[in-house]
Amino acid sequence: MDFKLRDFRPEDLERVIFINRACLPENYSRGFFLSLHKSYPDLFLVAERDGEVVGYIMCRIEGTIWRPRLKRGHVISIAVLPEHRRKGIATALLKEALSRMAERYGASECYLEVRVSNTPAIRLYEKLGFKKTDVVPRYYLDGEDAYIMTKVMAPQ
Ligand code: ACO
């Protein structure tokens, strides 16, 4: 493993925006990245290879109205630049974020949305124990459906 994980820092913002745009059609404003970082600084991680940021994950913690004690992690976005894929970087980013959600925030579940056609990401999530729990028709701007995938981390 020739990469290392560390917390996102505001000076990484331009690089993370570059990676997000290179990898995904779902793009966000600078303010959105920074506000997530401000709220959940330890759930926004980057992976570095040779001193260069090549991937990121950003997440938040959400409550639920109907089960007030249940806290859920939400993976907002994860991406690794194409030339650095299949080296376990996304696995490491996601595992670290999941353990922080559980240990530091008491999250008992984690969920995310993923395009139904995004086999690489779906495989990654299934490998880490996520299951398809719902489908949201036309979730994406281009009309594609999303799977909701959920990982239960602690029984409620
Ligand atoms: N085809 C099939 N399975 C794959 C693929 C692929 N192309 N890529 C990863 N996997 C599965 C494999 O099971 C892999 O294990 P293996 O290599 O031992 O077979 C496992 O996922 C873990 O792979 P990693 O090396 O940890 O994943 P990687 O660092 O390559 O990143 C990612 C995976 C993030 C999905 C990357 O392909 C990417 O950036 N894609 C574009 C952005 C994207 O789709 N992000 C997710 C959107 S959904 C969201 O953000 C909530």
Ligand code: ZN
């Ligand atoms: Zn989401």
